[in-house]
Amino acid sequence: MTGKLFIRWPTTQLLPVLPEPSVLALDNAPYHTQLTDVCRCPTMATKKANLITWLERHGIPVPDGPTQPELLVRCQQNQPKLQYTEDNIIGEWGHEVVCLPPAHPELNATEQVWACMKHHVCSSLHRFPWADLQARLEAAKL
Template sequence: MYVRKESMNVVCHRIRALRTLQRHREEDRMVVYVDETWFTTRMSHNMEWVDSSQPNTSATYSRQVPPGDGERFVVVAAGTADDFVQGSFLCFAANNTTGDYHGEMNGELFLRWLTTQLLAILEQPAVSVMDNAPYHSILTEESRCPTTATRKSHLIEWLEHRQISFPQHATRPELLNICRQYRPEPQYKVDDIIREWGHEIDRLPPAHPELNAIEQVWGHMKRHVRSSLQRFTRADLQARMEEARHSVTDEVWAGAVRRSRAFEDEYRSTDNVHESVDPVIITLDSDSDDEVDLILSSDED
């Protein structure tokens, strides 16, 4: 029997994310699911029967997958319950074929896509649902805390800038320990930019792709590409990816969002998440002349 073990931090993060998402829905904000994925020219099932006597145009031909990892393409996009956000779909060739797409993304590229291909297009207040990939989570300068690589003089500057007292002859390890005691709450550049444009952000807890509906859309597209690749070339992959993108209908998006919200409901149930608790009035019977009413309004989760 599989039992999911989670830290308390992850559970609390999930509860906050669910409450945040529900609040923004009540404010009538559009929910926009943001994510990245990858495709390669070698995408196929690992093993296939091959009839090499047939031409590759034959209906009975089975694909012969060339060796190696092939070329890799990274895709970034955003979508709603209806469709991809128009103009948000970005696809580019990766510089290497090893590792995953995270190595090809960086904060500068993501911020450029965010401001020019997503936020500039959204016409109504929205909440962006995304994970905590490194390029989503670049800290602002004010929320950065010194590290073990920080010089002693910079530790002193950091403390003095925040008017934090420290012993006059404190050593570098002592200064670093004081800095960590006053570590600021993390503030992310992405969050600030999204709010500057009049929108909000909801960061999902680690390892919760089921709460991001676009993940299921990626799965739909990858199944199409895997089943249709024949020549395993860049041109073939690009053509199949374009087909896959157009195969994502409004029904596909609606189904993906429906399944994602089913997971939300399941987590709300298991985590005992309630948006509000009505006061409970309990009258205590007593032999005394006065009747005592207790009003309980605590949240049990």
């Protein structure tokens, strides 16, 4: 799964039919937390010239003769507030995003449904042929 693939489903299927305003709960999967280009801060791997460009683009004065580590510290001190692409897109549709805390699957309704489904399939399955598994999955949908 990628951020682009993830956002395609809500924008084409979910958001057009979701009553406004709604709250969408997202877990901390990497494709749910894609930083926007505006708030992306340079890293230690960023070249000195690119650090200077980033600072200038954000209206931050660049001192004379700075070292790369000094520039990086200045960038980090002036990093814009974090924004996530998915939050912005969902917000444009008039909805709000709530992020679930990391490592708490018990708060995620989807995880609870999958746990029930897996328990049902495993507890009633004596053999593992594909046809039997499909039949058990269909029976669990009820």
